[in-house]
Amino acid sequence: MTTRNYWTSTIHKHDPRWTAVDAYTFPHSHPASRPNTKALENTLTASKAAGLSNYSLSPAQGKFLALHCRASGVTHALEVGTLGGYSAIWVASENPQLRLTTVEYNRKHVEVARKNIELAGLSDRIEVIHGAGIDVLAHLRNEVKVGTRPMFGFVFIDADKVNNWKYFMLAKDMVKPNSVICVDNVVREGQLADLRDTDPYVMASRQVVENAGKEPGVDSVVIQTVGEKSYDGWLWAVVS
Known part of the structure; x- marks a missing residue:
């Protein structure tokens, strides 16, 4: 009997069925006739034309976050890592009652995102703040503390991975009870569980998973995702 080495196998490589399922299901769950479809498509096109990396969420992931905010009645959300504004536009366009604050370090990304958000007609509800995430979040936390900025009901962290836990802890101080903090890209194609892997992004993901499990007032779970x-x-993570 041959023992299969998981880490050298192709078990975690892309399966075309994942993309096929997204391609089949999404047009049914979000027909092209929906009001935000064109804005979202234009955002991806403009971001690609500007040379931004293809790191945006999939449409299904973007809508999932947007539906969570709707179901939870979120009125103020925070995003760390704007890129071209795709996920921000998803969340805001599906929730007319919601205002989103998004933080981005890269100036070019900020410029592209602001233009995309303006073209989507959402500049009045999406605030793009340019600056280093830790510095900006510390400032936002102070504003929340003194009451000049409302507490957040949802936080999405999708920025430089090595600072994920710092972002998490700063966000924890700014959310309402029973709010969700979501940290993206923690599974790293399964490398999260390979303790021999010392890649900084993988180690940072382990830090988030392990620390969240020990952090008082936090109840968390890791959800593996496949798709396009x-x-x-x-x-x-839910913060009590």
Whole structure:
């Protein structure tokens, strides 16, 4: 009997069925006739034309976050890592009552995102803040503390991975009870569980998973995802 080495096998490589299922299901769950479809498509096109990396969420993932905010009645959300504004536009366009604050370090990304958000007609509800995530979040936390900025009901962290836990802890101080903090890209195509892997992004993902499990007032779970963005996953944490 041959023992299969998981880490050298192709078990975690992209399966075309993942993309096929997204391609089949999404047009049914979100027909092209929906009001935000064109804005979302234009955002991806403009981001690609501007040379931004293809790191945006899949349409299904973007809508999932947007539906969570709707179901939870979120009125103020925070995003760390704007890129071209795709996920921000998803969340805001599906929730007319919601205001989103999104933080981005890269100036070019900020410029592209602001233009995309303006073209989507959402500049009045999406605030793009340019700056280093830790510095900006510390400032936002102070604003929340003194009451000049409302507490957030949802946080999505999708930025430089090595600072994920710092972002998480800063966000934890700014959310309402029973709010969700979601950290993207923690599974790393399964490398999260290969303790021999010392890649900084993988180690940072382990830090988030392990620390969230020990952090008082936090209840978390890691959800593995497959689809057109291949194999990854996010940490989903509720802060009491």
